[in-house]
Amino acid sequence: MSYDFGAFNNWGSLKKVAVRGPATAFKDDHRLDAEWKPLNYHSRPDLAEANREFAAVTRVLEAAGAEVIGLPDGDGLTLDSIYTHDALIVTPRGLVRPFMGKPQRRREATVNGAHLESLGIPIAGEIQGPGSVEGGDLVWIDRHTLLAGIGYRTNREGVAQLRKLAGGDVEILEFDLPHYKGKSDVFHLMSVLSPLDKDLAVVYLPLMPVRLVQFLESRGIGFVEVPDREFDSMGCNVLALGPRHAMMVAGNPETERRMKVAGVKVEVIKGDEICRKGEGGPTCMTRPLVRG
Template identity: 50%
Template sequence: MNEYGVIKAVAVRTPAQAYRSAEKIAKEWQALRFYEAPDLMAANAEHDVLRAALSNAGAEVVELECSGELTLDSIYARDALLVSPKGLIRCNMGRVSRWGEPAQNAAQLQALGYEVAGEITPPGTIEGGDMIWLDDNALAVGEGPRTNAEGIRQLREILGSKVEVHVVPLPAPSHPEDVFHLMSMISPLDKDLALIYAPLVPDTFIAWLTARGIAFVEVPEEEFIPMGCNVLALRPRDLLMLDGLPKTKARLEAAGCKVQTYKGDEISRKGEGGPTCLTRPLVRE
């Protein structure tokens, strides 16, 4: 249970499944507050590179299917399910348009042998981007527009008393339909290193992380909005991030990290979801 161990299995949903067609994209992108309409062909090419990076890192890549009822947002596979020592947990998502994703994703993974430990039910809400495992017994959860106190209470009940849950208050986004997850401001890189955007991280969270021996690499101001803080660890200090973030990349390399980048104009920037959003790691070791 961590966000930096070697990825052995990971779920993704391809643009071919999530975006489907130019007609679907044209119908949905503005209502979902994408910055622009994604180009399906270019999105497929970008996602091919992302999946290749995962496969080359030794991960089994599970491609999630789509019934046709899901929206463009379903490409961001992390959010619909949580991973726990007891099995997968189906989320009740804070964005109404995404309510269909947890059941579909869980059903496909159950058919592959993954156990489902439980689900978050209304009025509780929770999304995967608000949940970060540090180790088997320590979990940080962001409380904000997509994850509420009742969702966190239910999560604690499912996990049991052996897991310490540290709640991190999140700033409100500028628009109620926009997203600001916990992983918007922190990405674990190793057991003792994390990438953060310091101006938004509460002092109590910094103190909790520091007490666990975690040091920090800080994202510069000008690279925060372009998702400089959204970095996926393929294994300890072996990272995948968006291109076009040279200062953050240089800081990570100076901290002893290996960094590879992918072009995410269609699959990341237009819908505001980086590599952690696009992937649901299922097994790490």
């Protein structure tokens, strides 16, 4: 099986995507009971309802033309392993296994990488501690330009290692993220930036670095702004299924309206169990591997 690593952006047509559904990540009531509080979930997910919600996500992905690759369970995985985006990085040279900023999640990169490597996807290398990188802090603007958020989950040492692994023809631009709610919060670059097309992105401006806003404007990228009241409900956590075609969590009607005004086709999913309780939206739950 061969894979084309030639298309690098966060908005092209989704061709292959890796996921780990709640049947595997949440596993059973014993894992849910043991882990939801230590992992800072807002409340305990309901497994049966989570499975129903995720089945709807899979249907949307497949209807958009994506091949959905299910990731297996493995030693040391937690409930958070449902959020597959963070645990692997796709580069022109192949996959990079990150050293994740959240200690409980560090086994995910090994398990996910091994499974995808068995399917013929090359591994370019891995990030070594004390360097740390998480996938949610990385946004591809084009084949040669990668944006990196520097915060509590991704540090400059990790990005320095990623530069060597990604190749000399990839420019990685760093932007400092705000403290916001602190070290225990799940805050990434993609918490405030979700590309929808080559010239359009969903953004939450109040928490965006000024240099990042200026950079995006210099590239001619327009903004769909998330209102304050819809930031905590993950209005900015939007997955592009293709140019101006996106998936978002229900409960963000104004952001949805603004996206549609901008010409975006919007797929709305229910995410009470799989998204809201663990603070991981459609972007977090999916690891795009190939985009057209």
